[in-house]
Amino acid sequence: MSTCRSQICNPKLGLDDWIDPKVTLSIRQEMQKMILDNETLKVISALLLDNIERGLKKDTHPKSIVKCFPTYVQDLPDGTEKGKFLALDLGGTNFRVLLVELDGTNCNIESKIFAVPLDIMTGPGERLFDHIAECLAQFAFEQGVMDIRLPLGFTWSFPLIQKGLTVGIAERWTKGFSCSGVIGNDVVQLLNEAIARRGDIKIDVCAILNDTTGTLMSCAYRNPDTRVGLILGTGTNGCYVEKQKNAEMFDEPDMGSGNVIINMEMGAFGDDGCLDFIRTDIDLAVDAQCINAGRQLHEKLISGMYLGEMVRYYILKFINRGLLFGGKGADLFSKQESFSTKEMTQVEMDSPGSYKIIREILTKIGLTDVSDEDCINVRFICECVSRRAAHLAAVVLVTVMHKMGEKRVVVGIDGSVYKYHPHVRRYMIQKIRELLDPSIKFDLMLSEDGSGIGAALVAAVAARKRREMQ
Numbered sequence: 001m002s003t004c005r006s007q008i009c010n011p012k013l014g015l016d017d018w019i020d021p022k023v024t025l026s027i028r029q030e031m032q033k034m035i036l037d038n039e040t041l042k043v044i045s046a047l048l049l050d051n052i053e054r055g056l057k058k059d060t061h062p063k064s065i066v067k068c069f070p071t072y073v074q075d076l077p078d079g080t081e082k083g084k085f086l087a088l089d090l091g092g093t094n095f096r097v098l099l100v101e102l103d104g105t106n107c108n109i110e111s112k113i114f115a116v117p118l119d120i121m122t123g124p125g126e127r128l129f130d131h132i133a134e135c136l137a138q139f140a141f142e143q144g145v146m147d148i149r150l151p152l153g154f155t156w157s158f159p160l161i162q163k164g165l166t167v168g169i170a171e172r173w174t175k176g177f178s179c180s181g182v183i184g185n186d187v188v189q190l191l192n193e194a195i196a197r198r199g200d201i202k203i204d205v206c207a208i209l210n211d212t213t214g215t216l217m218s219c220a221y222r223n224p225d226t227r228v229g230l231i232l233g234t235g236t237n238g239c240y241v242e243k244q245k246n247a248e249m250f251d252e253p254d255m256g257s258g259n260v261i262i263n264m265e266m267g268a269f270g271d272d273g274c275l276d277f278i279r280t281d282i283d284l285a286v287d288a289q290c291i292n293a294g295r296q297l298h299e300k301l302i303s304g305m306y307l308g309e310m311v312r313y314y315i316l317k318f319i320n321r322g323l324l325f326g327g328k329g330a331d332l333f334s335k336q337e338s339f340s341t342k343e344m345t346q347v348e349m350d351s352p353g354s355y356k357i358i359r360e361i362l363t364k365i366g367l368t369d370v371s372d373e374d375c376i377n378v379r380f381i382c383e384c385v386s387r388r389a390a391h392l393a394a395v396v397l398v399t400v401m402h403k404m405g406e407k408r409v410v411v412g413i414d415g416s417v418y419k420y421h422p423h424v425r426r427y428m429i430q431k432i433r434e435l436l437d438p439s440i441k442f443d444l445m446l447s448e449d450g451s452g453i454g455a456a457l458v459a460a461v462a463a464r465k466r467r468e469m470q
């Protein structure tokens with residue numbers, strides 16, 4: 001092609017048609033490691049499958065990295081679930097309390113968001129649970145349900161060893177939390193104790209669950225083909241419906257469905273070094289500054305808590321090499337979190353050829369002299385980061401769908417990265433199509449408030465099952 005510019009024709013760099021030909025060659029070269037080809041993605045899929053198998057099996061579970069915790073949720077909603085439920089949702093940047101009313105076909109939700117201040121996220125566990133109980137009491141008072149003993153579902157979006165539907169031992173903290181006195185304890189009991197300390201609210205904790213399970217359940221309520229739940233938000237994780245006979249850590253009698261939802265906790269994938277071959281110097285830098293350095297390495301390649309930081313490090317690196325903004329502005333990007341995942345999302349909202357939003361964002365950050373070329377390069381950096389995240393998430397879904405062997409699978413998905421990024425869904429679908437056995441039909445379904453409705457549904461399905469067994 002006579003008009004082809006040297007950088008796209010460079011055989012070492014490949015011919016990716018999504019890359020703007022005006023991207024600076026050295027930036028293009030440096031970012032190459034962020035662009036994973038399908039062969040690499042297939043290797044990652046095989047590694048993940050092996051990790052999942054090890055998590056499921058009794059012999060290998062103790063040393064496994066991807067823990068594959070059984071959730072004790074064996075039945076999906078059948079659409080007859082009814083009633084009023086309270087739900088708690090802890091695990092992201094905010095804590096939420098919800099009142100969910102299911103009427104068999106629809107659900108009505110009232111909810112309130114409360115911040116979890118940094119000192120509570122990292123302080124004594126007792127303070128965290130007192131805070132939760134206080135928010136719950138305030139909400140119950142406002143909703144006029146203070147004196148009613150409502151069933152409650154508790155969405156706990158951290159690794160949890162479940163011993164039953166209402167017993168969950170906190171295994172470790174992720175996503176910037178590190179409260180003392182929680183790990184190794186039953187979080188339902190910690191919640192009940194905090195409520196008892198107040199003495200002004202009545203609740204009946206009917207279920208403790210992970211946000212991935214809530215997401216799967218909320219989508220299954222609307223589409224019975226849902227078999228997988230995925231979160232691409234502050235953190236990243238997935239769950240799926242596994243045959244009970246394969247879930248060796250689930251020592252319970254078969255209650256009929258023959259299945260159990262497995263919370264993979266695959267954010268930890270790679271913590272044994274098996275993903276080091278794709279990690280870049282920037283991934284290492286992002287990890288090194290975290291309170292859980294060396295852990296949750298797969299999550300740190302994908303989720304909202306880290307993507308903005310990745311972009312920031314790349315921008316800083318290219319400023320220091322004189323490749324962006326004429327080598328000026330390093331001070332604006334040197335502070336941790338001075339570029340957010342939200343800003344990365346916005347950068348990618350400009351239509352091709354337009355630099356309006358990018359320029360606005362860069363100007364807001366404090367840069368004064370931004371050229372079109374700077375805008376093109378910054379967008380390219382963001383695209384590399386978000387595409388890699390989406391492709392790694394696609395690999396998770398492909399792996400699990402191949403493992404389940406179902407011919408039709410709906411995946412319920414929630415989380416800010418999936419919901420708000422303008423292209424992540426498209427990137428995922430495209431990559432799944434390239435990698436998935438074509439005889440499997442799939443659909444990605446946005447979960448409407450999975451952590452809230454899902455918590456109510458797990459509690460409601462448990463109540464229905466109890467009735468059926470009596």
Ligand code: GLC
Nearest residue numbers: 157158159174231235237267
């Ligand atoms: C982290 C948590 C996991 C949760 C995910 C998404 O990976 O460990 O439990 O599901 O974030 O919120």
